Amino acid sequence: MDNTHLYLFVAGRIIVGGYFLMGAFNHFVGLKMIAGYAKSKGTPMAEVAVGGTGLLLLLGGASLLLGYHPTIGAILLVIFLLGVSFGIHNFWAVQDPMAKMAERINFTKNMALLGFLLMTLAIPRPWPMSLGNW
DSSP: OOHHHHHHHHHHHHHHHHHHHHHHHHHHHTHHHHHHHHHHTTOTTHHHHHHHHHHHHHHHHHHHHHTSSHHHHHHHHHHHHHHHHHHTOOGGGOOSHHHHHHHHHHHHHHHHHHHHHHHHTTSOSSOTTOSOOO
């Protein structure tokens, strides 16, 4: 990998890892509010679920950012995105047009992130400038 590609790859890891870490931070800081929303969507034990998904975001985001076992990190984030996308952002079940639009935006964003994570599984290990060995 030449220097330009290396810098772009590391910059991308910082951006994506930071995105998921911010999501984790928001889950922990806004636990009650997010749990209330999750409960309104039918999530059982919503506070525990939000705390658990925050942990998935934290571990997965840190893994991608640092390149430490990125396969495991990507899998954790895939689990998060599948659960949240189909369980919370199920726009097809929403009647209110504005709420439906917001859920559709979040669902499609999550599908794009899911696609990105699946692509990262094809990147040879270890990643350049990473803490991981695989």
